[in-house]
Amino acid sequence: MSKNxxxxxxxxFLAPSIxxxxxxxxxxxxxxxxxxLTKWDGFNEPKFIGLDNYIKLFTQDSFLISLKNLAxxxxxxxxxxxxxxxxxxxxxxxxxxxxxxxxxxxxIPNIISVAAWAMIYRFFFNNDFGILxxxxxxxxxxxxxxxxxxxxxxxxxxxxxxxFYGVIVTLIVFNELMSISPDIHExxxxxxxxxxxxxxKINLPLCKNAIATGIILSITSRIAxxxxxxxxxxGGPGDDTMNIPIILVNAINDMNYGYANASAVMMxxxxxxxxVIINKLFGINKEH
Amino acid sequence: xKKISMYATLLFVVIISIxxxxxxxISSFKTNAExxxxxxxxxxxxxxxxxxxxxxxxxxxxxxxxxxxxxxxxSLIALLCFAMGAYVIAKYNFKGxxxxxxxxxxxxxxxxxxxxxxxxxxxxxxxxxxxKSGLILVYISAGMAISMFILRNTFLSIPKELNExxxxxxxxxxxxxxxxxxxxxxxxxxTAGILMFLNNWNEYFYAMLLTSSNSNRTLPLALGFFNxxxxxxxxxxxxxxxxxxxxxxxxxxxxxxxxxxxxAATGIKG
Amino acid sequence: xxxxxxxxxITCLTSSLFVGCSGEEKVSSNGVTEITIPHYKVGxxxxxxxxxxxxxxxxxxxxxxxxxxxxELPQDGYNDKIKxxxxxxxxxxxxxxxxxxxxxxxxxxxxxYYDLSDFISSNEHISNVVIEESLQYNTQEDGSVSTFPRTxxxxxxxxxxxxxxxxxxxxxxxxxxxxxxxxxDNKLAFITGENAWTTMLFYTSLIANEEGGVELLNSGxxxxxxxxxxxxxxxxxxxxxxxxxxxxxxNMLGAAYADAANSFMSKNSAIIFNGSWMGSDFEQGxxxxxxxxxxxxxxxxxIYPGNVAIDTIQAIxxxxxxxxxxxxxxxxxxxxxxxxxxxELEAYVLQEGGVLPNLEMxxxxxxxxxxxxxxxxxxxxxxxxTHIVPTFEYIVHNSISQExxxxxxxxxxxxxxxxxEFCATLTEKAQSIE
Numbered sequence: 005m006s007k008n009x010x011x012x013x014x015x016x017f018l019a020p021s022i023x024x025x026x027x028x029x030x031x032x033x034x035x036x037x038x039x040x041l042t043k044w045d046g047f048n049e050p051k052f053i054g055l056d057n058y059i060k061l062f063t064q065d066s067f068l069i070s071l072k073n074l075a076x077x078x079x080x081x082x083x084x085x086x087x088x089x090x091x092x093x094x095x096x097x098x099x100x101x102x103x104x105x106x107x108x109x110x111x112i113p114n115i116i117s118v119a120a121w122a123m124i125y126r127f128f129f130n131n132d133f134g135i136l137x138x139x140x141x142x143x144x145x146x147x148x149x150x151x152x153x154x155x156x157x158x159x160x161x162x163x164x165x166x167x168f169y170g171v172i173v174t175l176i177v178f179n180e181l182m183s184i185s186p187d188i189h190e191x192x193x194x195x196x197x198x199x200x201x202x203x204x205k206i207n208l209p210l211c212k213n214a215i216a217t218g219i220i221l222s223i224t225s226r227i228a229x230x231x232x233x234x235x236x237x238x239g240g241p242g243d244d245t246m247n248i249p250i251i252l253v254n255a256i257n258d259m260n261y262g263y264a265n266a267s268a269v270m271m272x273x274x275x276x277x278x279x280v281i282i283n284k285l286f287g288i289n290k291e292h
Numbered sequence: 293x294k295k296i297s298m299y300a301t302l303l304f305v306v307i308i309s310i311x312x313x314x315x316x317x318i319s320s321f322k323t324n325a326e327x328x329x330x331x332x333x334x335x336x337x338x339x340x341x342x343x344x345x346x347x348x349x350x351x352x353x354x355x356x357x358x359x360x361x362x363x364x365x366x367s368l369i370a371l372l373c374f375a376m377g378a379y380v381i382a383k384y385n386f387k388g389x390x391x392x393x394x395x396x397x398x399x400x401x402x403x404x405x406x407x408x409x410x411x412x413x414x415x416x417x418x419x420x421x422x423x424k425s426g427l428i429l430v431y432i433s434a435g436m437a438i439s440m441f442i443l444r445n446t447f448l449s450i451p452k453e454l455n456e457x458x459x460x461x462x463x464x465x466x467x468x469x470x471x472x473x474x475x476x477x478x479x480x481x482x483t484a485g486i487l488m489f490l491n492n493w494n495e496y497f498y499a500m501l502l503t504s505s506n507s508n509r510t511l512p513l514a515l516g517f518f519n520x521x522x523x524x525x526x527x528x529x530x531x532x533x534x535x536x537x538x539x540x541x542x543x544x545x546x547x548x549x550x551x552x553x554x555x556a557a558t559g560i561k562g
Numbered sequence: 563x564x565x566x567x568x569x570x571x572i573t574c575l576t577s578s579l580f581v582g583c584s585g586e587e588k589v590s591s592n593g594v595t596e597i598t599i600p601h602y603k604v605g606x607x608x609x610x611x612x613x614x615x616x617x618x619x620x621x622x623x624x625x626x627x628x629x630x631x632x633x634e635l636p637q638d639g640y641n642d643k644i645k646x647x648x649x650x651x652x653x654x655x656x657x658x659x660x661x662x663x664x665x666x667x668x669x670x671x672x673x674x675y676y677d678l679s680d681f682i683s684s685n686e687h688i689s690n691v692v693i694e695e696s697l698q699y700n701t702q703e704d705g706s707v708s709t710f711p712r713t714x715x716x717x718x719x720x721x722x723x724x725x726x727x728x729x730x731x732x733x734x735x736x737x738x739x740x741x742x743x744x745x746x747d748n749k750l751a752f753i754t755g756e757n758a759w760t761t762m763l764f765y766t767s768l769i770a771n772e773e774g775g776v777e778l779l780n781s782g783x784x785x786x787x788x789x790x791x792x793x794x795x796x797x798x799x800x801x802x803x804x805x806x807x808x809x810x811x812x813n814m815l816g817a818a819y820a821d822a823a824n825s826f827m828s829k830n831s832a833i834i835f836n837g838s839w840m841g842s843d844f845e846q847g848x849x850x851x852x853x854x855x856x857x858x859x860x861x862x863x864x865i866y867p868g869n870v871a872i873d874t875i876q877a878i879x880x881x882x883x884x885x886x887x888x889x890x891x892x893x894x895x896x897x898x899x900x901x902x903x904x905x906e907l908e909a910y911v912l913q914e915g916g917v918l919p920n921l922e923m924x925x926x927x928x929x930x931x932x933x934x935x936x937x938x939x940x941x942x943x944x945x946x947x948t949h950i951v952p953t954f955e956y957i958v959h960n961s962i963s964q965e966x967x968x969x970x971x972x973x974x975x976x977x978x979x980x981x982x983e984f985c986a987t988l989t990e991k992a993q994s995i996e
Binding site for chain 1: 299310319386396402414469515552
Binding site: 045046047060064065130131132148150152153154155237238239240241242243244254257258259 | 971
């Protein structure tokens with residue numbers, strides 16, 4: 005189909021995307037990797053210091069705690085969070101009364117900014133006038149927990165701000181379910197399969213790719229979770245809710261660019277790792 | 293029994309999704325003392341004083357306008373750029389086509405915050421710090437992966453025969469793109485455009501990093517300021533929060549279908 | 563369709579050009595030099611009451627020549643924003659203090675400041691009024707003055723609500739233990755958010771009450787303390803923990819300064835630790851901040867148990883970045899000159915409290931000063947016997963005082979770490995900065 009006379013146009017059409025890619029992805033990523041090996045304050049020339057920034061990262065408590073938090077959050081995101089979202093997708097797929105309304109409403113927390121959502125939750129969890137504690141106090145009048153600011157609650161308070169909000173995964177899986185041909189279900193019913201068997205033996209395996217995508221998206225957004233923490237606990241109490249983006253921004257503010265970029269490289273590598281591992285687990289690349 | 297637990301779960305979804313927001317909106321009509329003493333009560337009277345004061349103290353119109361203009365321009369430019377890119381990838385064969393597509397879509401996996409420092413430096417070197425155009429540039433790049441997914445698939449779904457017929461008629465490359473393919477790609481363009489718009493509208497991190505002055509402040513960023521200014525007066529705080537979240541919800545209610553489609557489209561390929 | 567699309571494209575391009583240009587600073591129009599400075603003393607901030615009208619007075623006085631615009635920033639974000647602006651070589655013409663570690667490690671060694679020594683020595687009224695000790699602190703080895711020194715001394719103490727708390731004798735005459743006993747069920751408006759300001763002040767006074775604490779605080783301004791594993795800190799931390807657990811306000815965990823102020827001005831706590839500038843919150847005109855029957859006339863001020871007051875004379879003030887255009891430098895210097903005129907200095911201490919040791923006060927001032935009950939109480943509590951110490955902030959690294967201290971406090975206050983662990987963690991954090 006392509007003709008040589010079009011080649012000029014093809015590359016001209018591709019050019020904006022290539023320029024954007026080079027400026028905002030390729031060059032920054034190369035910069036990240038190269039400057040992470042330097043001591044650099046942004047004013048003076050970067051000084052090569054080998055792996056010192058990485059050594060410092062891995063000997064610093066706040067980073068080690070961030071890794072632990074990321075591991076927990078990643079596991080929770082990949083299991084409970086995605087599991088709940090998939091459950092909702094399957095429930096919606098049954099088209100119960102009001103399913104369209106539920107689907108629309110479930111999207112709302114994703115429509116408003118993460119910053120606003122974090123602040124809403126800060127008030128929601130407030131010990132004095134927050135809804136949650138006042139509800140609990142109806143049952144147990146002496147209940148007093150400052151969710152975002154007490155160990156070990158802070159970690160779970162942060163977790164609760166996103167745990168049930170998996171609408172993106174729900175919609176991806178829901179769309180996949182909708183695209184399953186009704187013939188398959190008909191055939192299964194003729195063969196005597198009950199509803200539970202159809203769900204687990206047919207629908208679930210067919211949604212495998214959608215679920216894997218959901219897991220990847222959910223875990224990578226945990227790696228990059230910044231606003232939620234910055235506007236609530238700032239990583240505290242102590243380092244309880246520390247994560248890598250907070251370390252990154254603090255390092256930028258301290259003009260410790262080499263260190264900041266070393267932590268960014270770690271985020272980048274974790275992102276790639278999640279992709280590779282989930283793809284392996286779900287065997288995505290085998291088809292197509 | 294099965295039915296009950298299903299509806300209970302769905303009710304739970306509805307409650308966790310809108311109850312916190314409704315509580316914020318209701319509280320914005322209560323007095324400070326009412327908020328502190330009885331978080332469940334309904335306001336004793338409805339007045340908009342808190343809203344008026346927030347608008348008087350802060351240039352909310354300006355922040356909303358900034359958010360709107362930055363999000364819109366960035367989304368439109370991005371749409372044009374990525375439509376062009378996705379179009380040639382979908383319709384033509386050329387060297388490096390698959391590599392380009394893979395690279396463009398893999399950008400989805402780069403957490404946006406990792407590039408903070410290089411992009412900070414880049415924007416400074418371009419002398420675009422604290423300018424709307426700097427933020428626009430960053431936002432254009434942010435939608436790359438998802439727009440490429442959506443638009444490539446849209447263009448693939450447009451029959452090849454249309455292009456072939458047009459070429460036989462001697463239509464130029466540009467003409468085929470603008471008059472034949474773009475109009476047919478409208479649903480995909482709308483989907484990608486709305487998704488990018490919403491992401492830009494809510495973006496906080498780079499807005500915080502790349503702007504400083506009041507005249508370039510966006511709505512999500514203004515929230516961080518309320519935090520300090522209004523903590524004397526929770527009524528105003530809740531009013532400010534309401535002002536910040538309502539426009540997004542309104543936009544969504546007008547374009548629900550597209551938004552849901554666009555989000556689901558993220559999963560076109562893992 | 564094609565036309566339609568072209569229209570969109572053109573609109574995009576033109577509007578993005580327009581947007582690009584509108585970000586430019588307008589330096590002068592009709593002969594007036596305008597500068598815009600970011601600052602946090604705006605809006606609801608306590609400092610706004612004096613600062614905003616002061617800038618207005620300056621603008622009115624020099625209406626034909628200069629104009630200063632203020633751009634609001636949250637106090638918590640000010641230091642970071644200043645550093646980011648410095649990156650871009652876009653520092654505003656006037657900066658008030660900032661991250662002291664950064665100023666010491668970057669601004670001063672790289673000579674990024676405008677030398678104020680000529681300005682101070684050539685203006686007799688200014689060189690007379692600055693406090694010598696503070697001037698020395700702000701003078702660098704080469705004799706240049708990097709940051710503007712203090713002119714007034716402002717003791718920081720505490721405020722209590724006399725309808726809730728009625729001590730038998732002045733707090734300054736009590737020991738820490740007596741003070742704790744006198745409290746009963748009354749709450750202290752502690753905070754752990756932001757830089758934990760009110761809590762940090764009380765912690766400073768507890769350190770000063772330890773054997774050797776006063777000397778330690780006074781020595782730390784030069785060399786930052788990075789080892790907290792000693793009796794002074796551990797004992798002070800132990801007391802802080804006990805007091806917070808028994809008498810801390812219910813909202814202290816995660817609370818920001820404004821929450822503490824809210825708690826005090828709604829009678830949810832009886833005592834708040836803060837400087838004299840807060841006095842204006844308890845005067846007529848601030849009623850909108852009061853609730854639950856709180857009345858500013860109920861407030862009494864005092865200094866800390868053990869006759870301790872806090873004041874950091876070795877502190878940095880306003881500074882001007884180097885390399886400013888001539889006209890902007892002129893505005894900045896004119897502003898510094900303006901705020902240090904006797905009238906403005908008097909207005910300042912009248913509003914925010916403190917004393918001007920080197921200024922002969924006018925009669926009119928003395929008259930007005932009498933009405934400032936709270937500020938007078940605070941000023942007169944300070945005698946020659948009083949131990950005056952700098953805040954804990956000034957003896958530790960910036961990230962310790964601004965980040966780690968506040969972030970660790972909730973753990974101390976809910977008992978999940980011991981005072982020893984608290985000090986050990988601070989030490990570890992401080993030493994990793996080096």
